[in-house]
Amino acid sequence: MTQNPTQVARKVLFKDLLKEYSPEQGPLSKRILLLNGPNLNLLGRREPTHYGQTSLAEIEHSLQTMAASWGWELACYQSNHEGDLIDLIHQAMDFVDLIIINPGAYTHTSIALRDAFSGTAIPFIEVHLSNIHSREEFRHRSMLAPLAIGQISGFGAHSYTLALEAARNYLESR
Template structure:
């Protein structure tokens, strides 16, 4: 079994740190990437971290995860509410899937309340800011058996 977690990020997340800091904070996507690697390593996981502004590329990353990942953490951003194609791709991934949002989407405008992705997510991480990524990695570690955990059960 792979020990790689795919962390997938959708449109406009490349602008974290600049984009609406009152909502998303000042942490950049590069900061989040580093934090994910640092959190995953002691748990025995590697991180494949990707961001794209293009729906087809995000779907291709989900397809790649079918062969290469033990789990997916996905912040689909705007595609959360619009992409049936992304929903369909995630349906085909058999492993655990965590949907992640930096802000509490339910405390925002109603356009952000109806996630298509939640229908296939194993779990949802909403409103914990950039720290949500690290929390999602910890949750994923509990969903799959990490190599570092093998043989440590008493």
């Protein structure tokens, strides 16, 4: 079966993000995957009254620094394509301890993302910059929340920091 260049590029990216541990790495650290859905690549420029002025790159850098201070690894990935997120969740099953996800608009619509989490049983935390419950009614329902170990929303970029701290608490208490 012939693969198009986009499929090949995705496989390489996923392989790089989800590399296996090697014995030379020493003791296993915790591995977290941060996933961001559609339009989150525009953070800092898109509707700053709802989402703030902090860019996704700034959020990712801050979280990677925080995770590294604990001896943990944090891989970050953003896609505007639902299938990419689903593929990465499937592939993460054998490589990560927990996923933090801001599914963006897929929060309210994606049965496929819900099924990916259900099928892999990877613990995950749902995160949102804005308080989805104080916005338009169609944003009040999350397809993922019933499966998540928790949901954090409404604290702007700090929502991500709270999610990583919650991940640490969850993983260290197991």
